Structure formats: structure tokens, C-alpha cells
Amino acid sequence: MWQALYNDLRGENFMIVAVAMDSRPEAPRPWIEQAQPDYLCLIDQDHLLSDLYNMVNVPQAVWIDEAGRIVRPTEIAGAYEAFRSRDLQTGEIPPEENARKVQAQANYVEAVRDWVRKGADSVHAFSPEQARAHVPLPSEDVMQAHVAFRLGQALLRRERSAEAEALFEEAKQRHPESWNIWRQCYPPNEAGLAAGPEFWERVQSLGDKRYYPLPDMAGMPK
Amino acid sequence: MTTVIYRHHETDVPRASAEGDALWLPQPALAELTGWELKPKGLCREAVCVPVPANAADQYVRGDAVNVAAFWQRLGRPVRHAADGTVWVLGDAAADRSQELQNLEAPDFVLPDLAGNPHALSEHRGKKVLLWTWASW
Numbered sequence: 243m244w245q246a247l248y249n250d251l252r253g254e255n256f257m258i259v260a261v262a263m264d265s266r267p268e269a270p271r272p273w274i275e276q277a278q279p280d281y282l283c284l285i286d287q288d289h290l291l292s293d294l295y296n297m298v299n300v301p302q303a304v305w306i307d308e309a310g311r312i313v314r315p316t317e318i319a320g321a322y323e324a325f326r327s328r329d330l331q332t333g334e335i336p337p338e339e340n341a342r343k344v345q346a347q348a349n350y351v352e353a354v355r356d357w358v359r360k361g362a363d364s365v366h367a368f369s370p371e372q373a374r375a376h377v378p379l380p381s382e383d384v385m386q387a388h389v390a391f392r393l394g395q396a397l398l399r400r401e402r403s404a405e406a407e408a409l410f411e412e413a414k415q416r417h418p419e420s421w422n423i424w425r426q427c428y429p430p431n432e433a434g435l436a437a438g439p440e441f442w443e444r445v446q447s448l449g450d451k452r453y454y455p456l457p458d459m460a461g462m463p464k
Numbered sequence: 465m466t467t468v469i470y471r472h473h474e475t476d477v478p479r480a481s482a483e484g485d486a487l488w489l490p491q492p493a494l495a496e497l498t499g500w501e502l503k504p505k506g507l508c509r510e511a512v513c514v515p516v517p518a519n520a521a522d523q524y525v526r527g528d529a530v531n532v533a534a535f536w537q538r539l540g541r542p543v544r545h546a547a548d549g550t551v552w553v554l555g556d557a558a559a560d561r562s563q564e565l566q567n568l569e570a571p572d573f574v575l576p577d578l579a580g581n582p583h584a585l586s587e588h589r590g591k592k593v594l595l596w597t598w599a600s601w
Contacts, residue, residue, distance in 0.1 A: 244596070255591045259583075261575060262598055269600040274578055284575040284583060290472055291597060293556070294571040304570065306593040310586065312568040319596055358592055370568060379562045382542075389542045389555035396469060396551050405547060425601050436601040 247351055248281050255308065256358045261286045263300055265395055265426050269434055288395050292422050293388040296380045299421040299454070303350075305357060305367070313357070313367050315377040317457040320350025326445065326453065342463035349461040366459060376458060387417035421453075468532075470497055470554040472574045481529070482549030488529040498554065500535070507535050514538055570595075 244258050258281035262270035265287045274283050291297055295304055295316045303319035306312055324335045324343035335343075353366040361367065368376060394409030410427040417423055424444065425436035445453055456462045466480035468489070475497055481488040495501045499509050506515035507530065514535055516524045524534050532554065536543045542555035564571060570593075572586045585593070 244594075256594075257588045257591045258594045258596060259585065259588070260596050260598065262600065264600050266600075270598075271578060273600060282577070282583060282588075284577055286575050286597075290573055290575065291595075294561075294573055295595075296561070296565065297597060300597045300599045302597050304595040306570040306585075306595060308590050308592060310570050310572075310589055312565070312570050315565065315568075354594055361592070373568055374566050377562075377565045377568075379565070380558050382558045385555055385558045385561065386542045386544075389544045389553045392469060392555075393544045393546065393551065393553045396467070396474070396553070397546055400551070402546070409544075422599070425599070428601070430601055434600050 243347075244281065244351075245277065245279050247355060248279070251355065251358050254358050257282060259284065261291055263289050263291065263297075263422055263426065265289070265398075266430075269430075288392050289388070289422055289426065290392075292420065293385070293392075296378045296384070297422060298378075298417075298419050305354075307361070312373055312377075313362075314457075315368075315373055317376070317459075318454045319457075320347040321454040322346035322456070322463065323453045345461075345463045346456065349459065349463075350457070353459055353461070383416040384420075387413040387415075387420065387423065390416065391423055465550065467551045468497060468554065469552065471556075473497055479529075482545065482552070484549075485533055485543075485545075486523070486531045487533040487543070487545065487552050488526060489532050491528050491530055494530050494532055498532070500532075502530055 244260065248258055260279065260281060261284045263286050264270045267285050267287055270285060297316050299318065301319040301321055302316050304312060304316055305314035322343040324339040327339045328335050357364040357367050390409045391413040394406040394413065397409065398406040413423050414427065428436035428438065428441065430436055431438060465476050465478065466482055467474060467476050468480065477489055477493045479490045491502050500507050502525065503513065505513040507513065524531050533543045536554055539557060540559065541557040543552065545552040570585065572584060574582045574584045576582050
């Protein structure tokens with residue numbers, strides 16, 4: 243998704259750090275090897291970034307400037323929930339929803355391009371006050387959830403799965419907003435996706451709440 | 465062997481002693497792992513010091529060892545350990561994380577690439593960085 247943009251912006255002091263939130267470290271390999279990206283691809287088995295940046299779903303992104311300061315805090319990076327409108331029989335997505343999905347992704351990519359070229363002058367670059375207002379703040383429960391998840395992963399690697407599973411349950415309860423925790427801990431199907439009936443039920447129970455809340459960004463679909 | 469996990473570190477600490485909810489780490493190991501050092505004022509990191517409670521000093525410091533779990537709790541930070549005490553996770557407090565993010569300081573981290581080579585975010589200072597997450601699930 244990002245290679246074309248990265249190619250366009252070579253020589254502009256820009257790096258993409260793409261991080262796979264994958265506790266099964268071999269799972270992202272086929273995707274990365276197929277994409278053959280030139281930008282940096284890292285593996286976050288313990289979901290450290292969820293802890294550090296208060297992330298709850300993928301794809302989420304953070305814009306960081308040359309001085310290591312946050313320009314746009316954690317936000318959904320151009321994904322759109324067209325999938326929720328799919329026809330249950332055919333799996334088809336209504337064309338107008340698909341158009342919004344395309345618009346959301348293209349708009350996000352173009353916003354990144356605009357920022358790389360214009361820096362703080364980009365309309366998409368938040369002022370420090372705006373950025374501060376957009377930071378998602380974690381609760382103590384959320385920080386406890388991250389610790390429980392981390393410990394669970396460490397124990398899973400040591401083959402203490404019963405103790406690990408109890409910790410994952412606790413993490414899910416303390417941080418119910420986290421799709422990262424919930425989907426990572428869900429048994430994957432043959433394609434490696436956490437997309438079983440419980441996933442669809444959980445999505446449905448969102449009601450009007452978005453699975454992918456849209457970023458506060460000009461040009462996004464409604 | 466006691467393993468202690470903090471931020472992106474997962475370290476075996478040979479002389480650690482886990483006793484229930486107490487985690488005694490030798491001072492040098494604690495300093496290397498977390499940057500916190502025992503000084504006359506208490507346990508200190510940069511400008512911040514946590515004093516050793518006078519009436520319970522032996523629950524916090526024992527010779528060359530520091531009960532990091534007790535200090536962590538005083539700092540309002542989560543600590544969890546495996547039932548058998550062999551693995552510990554030192555977490556960060558919500559208030560500290562909130563302050564860090566609201567100060568717009570992008571927390572540094574070290575993560576491996578597919579080949580296992582570690583990379584730090586801070587290696588890319590001087591560039592604009594798009595930090596973007598995805599998953600195979």
C-alpha cells in the first residue's frame with residue numbers, strides 16, 4: 243500500500259516504519275516477502291506499540307517529525323468500514339460504500355504526501371494544541387491490560403498456556419476497546435484471520451459505533 | 465532464573481530474588497534495565513527520586529538489592545508476575561503515559577525486523593516518520 247508513496251518521496255527525508263502487531267512472528271512473513279517493501283518493516287510480538295501509543299486496532303498510524311515530536315497522534319490510518327455493509331449472501335459491498343473506502347485510503351495517503359512535502363505548513367499537520375487534543379489517553383485499566391497481555395505472551399512462549407490464557411482474558415476485560423488484544427488472542431482461521439462468528443458478533447454489537455473511527459482529517463468520507 | 469520485562473527489554477537477571485510480590489534486583493541490574501538508581505535521596509531517575517519509606521526500609525532495600533516491585537507500586541505503576549515468580553513485567557503508569565503523549569514526545573522503542581535485527585525509532589531522527597501498524601490477523 244505504501245511502496246508507491248515511498249518511491250515518490252525518496253530523497254525527502256521520510257521513512258515509513260510499518261509494524262506488524264503479530265504475536266505469531268512467522269505470520270507476517272508471507273505478506274512482507276510478497277510486498278518486498280524498501281521501507282522499514284518490524285515485528286511487534288508483544289504489542290509494545292499498543293502500550294506506548296495507546297493503539298487499539300490496525301491500521302493505526304502516528305506522524306512523527308524530524309525532532310521526534312508527534313504531529314498527528316494515534317488514529318485509524320485510512321481504513322473504512324465498508325465491510326460492515328457487505329451482503330451476507332454474496333459478500334459483496336455496495337458500490338457507494340466501496341467508493342468511500344477507496345476515498346478514505348487515497349485521502350490518507352495523499353495527506354501523508356502533503357505533510358512530507360510541506361511539513362508544518364500542511365493543512366493535515368496538527369498544531370501542538372490540536373495534536374494534544376487528539377491524543378487518546380489511556381486509563382489505569384488499559385495500562386494493566388497491556389502488562390497482563392505482555393506477561394501472557396511471555397508465558398505462552400514458555401509453553402505455560404493455561405496461565406497465559408487467563409492473563410489474556412484479563413487483558414480483554416480490562417481493555418474491551420482493544421481489537422488488537424481481542425483479535426490477537428482469537429484462534430485464527432486457515433487464512434490466519436481472526437474472523438470467526440464471535441468476531442462478527444462483536445462487530446455487530448458495536449451498533450452505531452465505528453470499528454474504524456475516521457480520523458479528523460479534511461477529505462475523509464462521512 | 466528470573467526474567468524481567470520492561471519496555472522493549474526482556475532480561476534474565478541471575479541474582480534476582482522473587483519472594484511473593486517482592487522482586488529483589490541487584491542495583492546494577494536494576495539501573496541497567498530501567499535507569500533507576502539507588503541514591504541517598506532514594507530510588508532516582510534523572511530529576512525524580514522516590515524516597516525509601518523510613519518505617520519500612522527493609523521492604524525496599526536489602527544490602528545491594530532493591531525491591532523494584534515495591535518502588536514500582538509507590539510510583540503508581542503496574543507490576544505483574546508469573547505464579548511461580550520466574551517472569552515479571554514492569555509496566556508504565558497511565559498518568560505518565562498520558563503526560564508523555566500530551567507533551568507530544570514520540571516514545572522510543574526497539575523492535576526486530578523479519579531477520580531479527582533490532583531497529584530503534586530514534587535511529588530515524590532527522591526524518592519525518594510515518595509509524596503505521598498492521599497485522600496478519
